[in-house]
Amino acid sequence: MKALRSIIEFLGVTVPALLLAALVVIVLSDVIARNFFATSIMWAQELAVVLMAATVWLGLVGASMNGQLFGISLFVDRLPERYAPFARLLANILVLLICAQVIRAAFAQIATARFTTFLTLGWPKWIVAAFLATGMILVMAGLLLNMAEDFRKERP
Amino acid sequence: MTVVAIVFVVLLVLGLPVGFVMLGASMAYFAMNPMMTSLVAQRMSSGLESFPLLAIPLFVVAGGAMARGGIADRLYAFCETLVGHWRGGLAQIAVLNSVFMGAMSGSANADAAIDARTIVPVMRKRGYSNAYGSAVSAASSLIAPIMPPSIALIIYGLLTDTSIGKLFLGGVVPALVIAVALMLTVRWTAVRMNLAPARESRARPAEILSNGRAALWALAMPVMLLLGLRSGWFTPTELGAVAAVYAFLVGIIVYRGLTAGETMSLLTESALTTAGVMFIVASASVFSLILSLEQVPQHLITTLLSVSDNKYVVLLIINIALLILGTVFEGLAIIVILGPLLMQVSQGLGVDPVHLGVVLVFNTAIGSMTPPVGTVMFTVCSITRCSVEDFTKAALPFLVASFGVLMLLTYVPALVTFLPDLMF
Numbered sequence: 016m017k018a019l020r021s022i023i024e025f026l027g028v029t030v031p032a033l034l035l036a037a038l039v040v041i042v043l044s045d046v047i048a049r050n051f052f053a054t055s056i057m058w059a060q061e062l063a064v065v066l067m068a069a070t071v072w073l074g075l076v077g078a079s080m081n082g083q084l085f086g087i088s089l090f091v092d093r094l095p096e097r098y099a100p101f102a103r104l105l106a107n108i109l110v111l112l113i114c115a116q117v118i119r120a121a122f123a124q125i126a127t128a129r130f131t132t133f134l135t136l137g138w139p140k141w142i143v144a145a146f147l148a149t150g151m152i153l154v155m156a157g158l159l160l161n162m163a164e165d166f167r168k169e170r171p
Numbered sequence: 172m173t174v175v176a177i178v179f180v181v182l183l184v185l186g187l188p189v190g191f192v193m194l195g196a197s198m199a200y201f202a203m204n205p206m207m208t209s210l211v212a213q214r215m216s217s218g219l220e221s222f223p224l225l226a227i228p229l230f231v232v233a234g235g236a237m238a239r240g241g242i243a244d245r246l247y248a249f250c251e252t253l254v255g256h257w258r259g260g261l262a263q264i265a266v267l268n269s270v271f272m273g274a275m276s277g278s279a280n281a282d283a284a285i286d287a288r289t290i291v292p293v294m295r296k297r298g299y300s301n302a303y304g305s306a307v308s309a310a311s312s313l314i315a316p317i318m319p320p321s322i323a324l325i326i327y328g329l330l331t332d333t334s335i336g337k338l339f340l341g342g343v344v345p346a347l348v349i350a351v352a353l354m355l356t357v358r359w360t361a362v363r364m365n366l367a368p369a370r371e372s373r374a375r376p377a378e379i380l381s382n383g384r385a386a387l388w389a390l391a392m393p394v395m396l397l398l399g400l401r402s403g404w405f406t407p408t409e410l411g412a413v414a415a416v417y418a419f420l421v422g423i424i425v426y427r428g429l430t431a432g433e434t435m436s437l438l439t440e441s442a443l444t445t446a447g448v449m450f451i452v453a454s455a456s457v458f459s460l461i462l463s464l465e466q467v468p469q470h471l472i473t474t475l476l477s478v479s480d481n482k483y484v485v486l487l488i489i490n491i492a493l494l495i496l497g498t499v500f501e502g503l504a505i506i507v508i509l510g511p512l513l514m515q516v517s518q519g520l521g522v523d524p525v526h527l528g529v530v531l532v533f534n535t536a537i538g539s540m541t542p543p544v545g546t547v548m549f550t551v552c553s554i555t556r557c558s559v560e561d562f563t564k565a566a567l568p569f570l571v572a573s574f575g576v577l578m579l580l581t582y583v584p585a586l587v588t589f590l591p592d593l594m595f
Binding site for chain 2: 028029031032033034035036038039042043045046050060063064067068070071072073074075077078079081083084085086087088090091102103105106109110113116117120121123124126127128143144147148
């Protein structure tokens, strides 16, 4: 459990932070190259877009595990104490189902967009959908991990 | 569409994150309609494949570096010397501080969180009620989404193909008008509640000058923004990277407030914030596809124009509808879904897109501090441990003042368009 949590946290928190730093550096390098060396880094914009997609879909895991995704808990919080855990469990199961559907959609996208590439980078465009699928798989793993830990704590 | 609406409400009530609510409702639609599943992933991916959208993570990093690198402290001290001697001085400082912080963070939530953590505890110590401090923090954060570099204005500009530079300039005067209205409201409430000034006497010019000099690196940022945009050195998106590195260097070299550990923590926080915001943008782009397929935009436009062809009447209806929607929807989702639709309505009536953008963003910002779904309200209340009921009561005068400013901005378009027309 501990090892799995460490892996998810590394992929969902540390990696997005490093990708974000790379994103800032690449965009700034292009500005400097254009204004001071009269040249442009052709692939900078496309790489920055890929980095942002990776930051968002991997960062979603960290945001989800740290409770940073905004939802309306007002109604569930007001439920009687005996019903609230069931409502939370139902909400978690629904999130898992939605993630599974997005993963299915992402794989379908990878299969259909296999031959399109980024113009200057030459990388296949499906890598963005692959980041989306990876992010959703990790969100599911993180959520299941949290649910298992909560269950273990509540067990007498 | 009825099933989609039901699924949407059920998921919202169950407390799912807003992004998942929109995705879940979209999945319900695609389950009933034989369409390619890959459309969902295609919309989510292509929703992020935009260079101008990069401005969001870049400005989030810039705002974080400003707050952590010591610039926020200098700004607070500078504001204290300017308005600390007024009635309800601490609340006045909070509002003025938000003008400067808004010029860096571009996000109401970020600004509200900073105020709730830093100013509200001081307010409580000086005898202000927790609810009042929370309400002031939330209300003053309404300036941030209007003041450049506003994340909401960037998203609106991208979706409606409106110049982001013009939108940035269009937000300057309205942000100042909001600040003045909030300061007058603070003064009125401070007299009624008998709140003391933060300092006994007015600061001497030498003290103001000294604190102003200390905050100069922060105050220079909006000037840099305008200069860089006008001279064509960088685009609004690239400005985000320049601002982030500028804030980072000032934090390390000038103010010495950033360490290696702090930098990693700043990047982590920024990455997670970016993920939260962009997830809503990506999910809303899937949801807006369903609205388009069901011809909701056309119905909306026809309905609005059938009420009246007078643009002032239609603008009033739009404002009221948005205020009502703002109480149950997340502001960014409203902008993504309704921005392009309202743009079509406004074009038919001859409303300036920059004017519409600023009004739309401010309207949704007001919604962010009203129950039951106010993101800013929840951010502040979760930090200050204030109940939603107490918060709502204390925030009422500020909501009334904000509504007044909204009407002023709606019916006096020159307040928005004057500066962009002058500069572009």
